[in-house]
Amino acid sequence: MAGEAPQYVAARVQRALAEDERTHELGIRVDVRGDQIFLRGQVGDEYRREAIAGVAGEAAPELEVHNEISVVEVRDPGEEENL
Structure with missing residues (x-):
C-alpha cells in the first residue's frame, strides 16, 4: 500500500x-491528504x-x-404539507 495514490486509498475506504x-x-465523503484521511458527512447517531471511523x-x-x-x-x- 505504500506509495498508493490518494484517490485509490479513498476509493478503497469508500468501498x-x-x-x-x-x-x-454510501454518503460519507473520504479525502486523503498525505498520511491523513478525512471523513465528512452526516449520520443519525454517535x-x-x-463505526464509520473504525472501518476507515x-x-x-x-x-x-x-x-x-x-x-x-x-x-x-411533522404535519402533512398541503400543496
Whole structure:
C-alpha cells in the first residue's frame, strides 16, 4: 500500500464503508491528504459515526483518521404539507 495514490486509498475506504456490515454507508465523503484521511458527512447517531471511523481505520491502517462526521437529529415527519 505504500506509495498508493490518494484517490485509490479513498476509493478503497469508500468501498469498505459500503460493504462492511457495521456501516453499509454510501454518503460519507473520504479525502486523503498525505498520511491523513478525512471523513465528512452526516449520520443519525454517535454509534454509527464511530463505526464509520473504525472501518476507515481498518481499511487504511497506515493513515491517521480525522472523523469530521456530524451527528444530526433524525425526527419523524411533522404535519402533512398541503400543496
